Amino acid sequence: MIDISGVNKRYGDVNALTDVAIAVAPGVTGLLGPNGSGKSTLIKALLGLVKSQSGSGTVLGHPWPAKVRTIRDLVGYLPEDDCYIAGLVGIESVAFMAKLSGLPDTEGLRRAHEIMDFCDIGEERYREVEGYSTGMRQKLKFAQALVHDPPLLILDEPTTGLDPDQRHAMLSRIRTLSRDHGKSIILSTHILPDVQSVCDQVIILAGGIVRVQDKLAVLSELEKPTMHVSVLGDPAPLAAKCESEGMEVSTTDDGSLLIAGLVTIDQGDRTSKLWQWAAETDTSIRRYHRAKKSLEQIFVDAALTDPHVANEASDLSFLQSSTSTSSGPSPDKSVGA
Numbered sequence: 001m002i003d004i005s006g007v008n009k010r011y012g013d014v015n016a017l018t019d020v021a022i023a024v025a026p027g028v029t030g031l032l033g034p035n036g037s038g039k040s041t042l043i044k045a046l047l048g049l050v051k052s053q054s055g056s057g058t059v060l061g062h063p064w065p066a067k068v069r070t071i072r073d074l075v076g077y078l079p080e081d082d083c084y085i086a087g088l089v090g091i092e093s094v095a096f097m098a099k100l101s102g103l104p105d106t107e108g109l110r111r112a113h114e115i116m117d118f119c120d121i122g123e124e125r126y127r128e129v130e131g132y133s134t135g136m137r138q139k140l141k142f143a144q145a146l147v148h149d150p151p152l153l154i155l156d157e158p159t160t161g162l163d164p165d166q167r168h169a170m171l172s173r174i175r176t177l178s179r180d181h182g183k184s185i186i187l188s189t190h191i192l193p194d195v196q197s198v199c200d201q202v203i204i205l206a207g208g209i210v211r212v213q214d215k216l217a218v219l220s221e222l223e224k225p226t227m228h229v230s231v232l233g234d235p236a237p238l239a240a241k242c243e244s245e246g247m248e249v250s251t252t253d254d255g256s257l258l259i260a261g262l263v264t265i266d267q268g269d270r271t272s273k274l275w276q277w278a279a280e281t282d283t284s285i286r287r288y289h290r291a292k293k294s295l296e297q298i299f300v301d302a303a304l305t306d307p308h309v310a311n312e313a314s315d316l317s318f319l320q321s322s323t324s325t326s327s328g329p330s331p332d333k334s335v336g337a
């Protein structure tokens with residue numbers, strides 16, 4: 001979808017982007033980085049809204065930056081800041097964006113209604129946008145970005161200001177667009193669980209330099225394949241049993257066991273051995289799944305190997321994490337409650 005390299009952007013003395021090269025495959029890509037790391041500048045440069053001093057490549061098969069206007073027609077952009085025209089009601093606002101994208105009036109209005117239905121904007125579409133809540137404004141921006149049916153969406157903090165239900169619905173829409181409608185999506189966000197729940201690949205920027213870029217599945221692989229096992233009651237007997245069987249066992253903060261070695265055993269044997277050892281030690285397994293590196297850990301690892309990353313984000317406070325993601329996004333088995 002995007003293959004650009006050698007992108008440099010300076011604002012006066014500030015190097016906002018230094019020799020940036022990104023290759024974005026179809027799917028959902030998370031763009032992560034601390035404040036001031038260059039995320040917005042990269043997005044704006046891609047869209048030709050700021051002019052980079054150097055850089056070339058292709059976006060959606062078109063030469064970049066030479067054909068940036070053609071590229072812009074093919075991209076839906078949800079900016080971080082509010083964007084609406086005062087005095088218009090929601091439906092007029094979205095239909096106007098359709099018109100700006102070249103759709104005839106009738107088709108633009110039909111698309112605007114269709115997309116507002118998809119975004120779950122009901123009767124509110126007939127109200128003036130200035131009166132919208134933050135959540136409604138995010139949905140409106142999303143509808144505006146989507147109305148001309150672009151193959152590539154660039155979403156800058158689309159879940160900011162949404163309550164948990166709205167956030168869940170927004171992420172589900174992003175998933176649907178990617179999975180069922182073949183859209184490619186770049187999601188710039190600080191919210192790690194959002195990235196872990198919808199992204200196929202991740203780009204981490206710090207200090208205007210790309211520090212990490214790969215598929216999430218590859219980045220989240222642990223050096224040693226490991227199972228995450230939580231039990232009801234004391235995990236020590238099961239831990240001792242696993243160690244006596246040659247596994248490497250450690251305990252997480254919440255008392256779960258990380259068992260390295262089990263994953264190398266065949267899938268069927270692995271499950272039966274785990275259950276067998278649990279039975280022998282009178283341990284009830286509550287849940288088990290393949291352990292994955294969290295995004296926070298991926299970033300910490302990047303910081304360990306690259307001092308610039310550590311300098312740029314020494315306290316990782318820009319990352320909004322949640323404990324539920326610390327041991328992997330998708331449990332493969334859950335037993336009991």
Ligand SMILES: Nc1ncnc2c1ncn2[C@@H]1O[C@H](COP(=O)(O)OP(=O)(O)OP(=O)(O)O)[C@@H](O)[C@H]1O
Nearest residue numbers: 011014015016033034035036037038039040041042
């Ligand atoms: N118009 C501008 N003039 C001067 N410096 C700028 C301008 N826009 C951005 N910068 C600087 O460029 C660097 C990258 O900024 P950018 O907004 O791209 O980062 P960001 O990762 O999007 O940050 P945030 O997460 O806070 O939006 C920062 O040092 C910023 O201060």
